[in-house]
Amino acid sequence: MHLRTRTRGRVLAAASVVCALTVTLAGCGGTTKNDAKNDDKTAGSDAKADPNAELKKGLKLAFLPKQINNPYEKIVDDAGIAAAKEIGSTGKEVGPSDASASSQVSYINTLIQQRMNAILIAANDPNAVCTSLKNAMKQKIAVVAYDSDTAKDCRQLFINQASxxxxxxxxxxxxxxxxxxxxxxxxxxxxxxxxxxxxxxxxxxxxxxxxxxxxxxxxxxxxxxxxxxxxxxxxxxxxxxxxxxxxxxxxxxxxxxxxxxxxxxxxxxxxxxxxxxxxxxxxxxxxxxxxxxxxxxWNPKDLGYLATYAASALASGQITGAEGQKFKAGKLGEYTIGKDGEIILGPPTVFDKDNIDEFNF
Structure with missing residues (x-):
């Protein structure tokens, strides 16, 4: 169910894309400037996008939430998995039962071994997962952060809920x-x-x-x-x-x-x-x-849905993650990639006794 701006004028105004995530933009520890440049290239930033490319069928997508038993992230991931099926691909959710900084690393390494086409991660720590995610990008695996970002050079896109x-x-x-x-x-x-x-x-x-x-x-x-x-x-x-x-x-x-x-x-x-x-x-x-x-x-189902379409567009070569590139996200319409690979879902809604029964998630 979509959140609509019609709800009693209580929808918060969407802010323009600002330098909201400056706290996450520090490079990963132990990485030199030259290393970072090389990693950017392995992530596909030097490749050319083909906006007319079809979404590939049979892609393998993996959602890696902060923790596997988080009710909110379960909604996000289930919606993303359903969206993958909608476009002829497959999705799954894997992850730790705790939300510690390094708990996601072993899962990323396993997903690399399984040759996934895309890893979608809600990071518990902006830097702890960097080395593993960079290794994934070197293997031509699309890396998309959602909900909670990594350092910007450790992924190609970040799907942000709102400004x-x-x-x-x-x-x-x-x-x-x-x-x-x-x-x-x-x-x-x-x-x-x-x-x-x-x-x-x-x-x-x-x-x-x-x-x-x-x-x-x-x-x-x-x-x-x-x-x-x-x-x-x-x-x-x-x-x-x-x-x-x-x-x-x-x-x-x-x-x-x-x-x-x-x-x-x-x-x-x-x-x-x-x-x-x-x-x-x-x-x-x-x-x-x-x-x-x-x-x-915001609507967590839409967040998962958008994340799947963005990862699929990335894995299919429609986009590379560069600012200004556009792609279509199914029923949600067209999105434009902003600064540092950020894509904003849209404005959140305020819920109260007057409108809460209109929503079921």
Missing amino acids: SEEIGRSQVKNIAKQLDYKGEIAILSATQNATNQNTWISFMKDELKKPEYKDMKLVKVAYGDDDDQKSFQETQGLLKAYPNLKGIISPTTVGIAAAARYISSSSYKGKVVVNGLGTPNQMRKYVKDGTVEQFAL
């Missing part, structure tokens, strides 16, 4: 309105090294420097490691450590659901605002019982 700056700043704007621009807030993130989380948080902190937030204070950034129980415990710890806490921003679907679950059955319900990024099916009961007034997200 990273808009996501980060909007999280602060949304909760500030709910708190009347006053009070202490905390952030409940995923892992300490998660590229997307850290990028969004950097924009949150920058937004909080503006004069209108002078009566708001960020007291803590906690990490639930995208683990439900740890996120639940971190929420409890935040509320005990900061008795004057008025709001929690959790820009991770696991974290926001865990925070809402804790607060829904505690004395903090109605006193502490929870906002962030979640799925409608996870958050519906907390919206309806009054624990959460609103939260935001």
